[in-house]
Amino acid sequence: MRKVRVRLRPLVSKINLPTVLKTAILPGDYIERLFIATQVGEIFYIGDGVIRTFLDIRSRILKLGTSEQGVSGGGYDERGLLGLAFHPDFYDNGLFYLHYSVAGTQGPGALSEPFKPNPCDPQTLNLRWINRETQYDHIDTVEEWILQSNGQPQKRRTLLNLRRPFFNHNGVNSLNFSPETGNLVLTTGDGGSGYDPFNLSQNDMEIAGKIIEIDVTKNIFISNPPVVSRFDELPIPIQETLTVIAKGVRNIPGISFQRFYNEYIKYVGNVGQDLVESIFSFVQYKPIPVIQLTQASLMKSKPNLEGFINFGWRGWEGAFPTSFIRRCSLNPALDEKTIAYFNEAISSSAKRIEPLTSYFHKDQRPDKFGGTALTGVQAYAGNRIPNLTGSVVFTDLAKHTASKSPVRGVLAYTRVSSDCKLNDFSVIETDHHFGTQSAYYVSLGTNLLQTRLYLGVYGSIKVTDFNQGTVFEIVP
16 A cells, blocks of 8 residues: 655644544534544634633543542543534534533442453353442433523433443444434443453443444433433333444444445444454445334344344454463463454354454554554545545554554554455554654544544543643644
């Protein structure tokens, strides 16, 4: 693939960790402005070269960087303000949507100790999430807000309240509108820990590990929906607003749509476990109404899943059976890889879709890189960077390296392969010098026409290390 070199043009600096970067035109305005949502609960927009506050919900956000499980202690966290989406008619109706972790909902977590599957011990392969009302980590909410005529945002209603088993894998950039259906798309992670202990991602009745469409045109007149983790726990009027696009999700930095003649290519990144990060693409799919899933469950029958998208997790990590990795005792320079869920890998092998491209956590090839975690996937339709036109651009949190040099994230790209085989990818070189400061690439965004790209960088892995963020525009 062609070598691409770009420049990073700083737009704003010394902000908190940016989780969402997207543009919108404010009602009554005439300029498309970049909006930046931070993990701690702020939403800014850039106008006339000045950064202004659009909304501040820090008081509504769960206290970040600490956990009763101790897992997220030390400042690292995957909760907070994770999703922001503007209604397609935002300019006229002022509607926008938020996904965040709710203040005061900290629980003890679903397991008292870290989970690791043991292929020789069926008990570890068949765990169930029990006592959910008390054994959970936190509650996430999806809300509809409106920008009032006086310029002040106000909450209108709650769409979903989701009980989450662990602090991690809640998704990020988790709300986007589908240009195909006009529905709000919610991308949820598998609930966290590691290896999906309860196999929530493959269970059709679990909300975790899915891509879900919400028809926001339906007003269900339920002011405070119940806190749930399963579709069949939802009131029927809410079930009737939901369809499921895909399952088998581990964790996901949103969904991106690329127009291709009269259709849209959907790009989805699935964050890996120990081996590989993967990006999937699909055009045709058959969404399943949640009411159909719950009725099938009630009748103890199997729903028709033909055309339904399955990314394969937890049996598959991208194009490979999920494995856990240990140092080889005979040769420390090599790794021993053991398939974690052999039977699940076999049973789901024909039901899943193959990734468009994958990159490994360890890769010695000179033109590749070893990654850590996928943090953004965006289609690019602009022509300012000609070699990227029509491609899908992605970011990794931190390049894997044996040296002690400062941390650097990675920018890369791939294209849809005409033969549907696993495609190659190429690193996008940047000219920016971060000096001795760490530079984690935490988010990737575009404007409405996908002709501009924006990159969120943070100087620390800890959300409690404040004001270390910079947002760049990626330019020629």
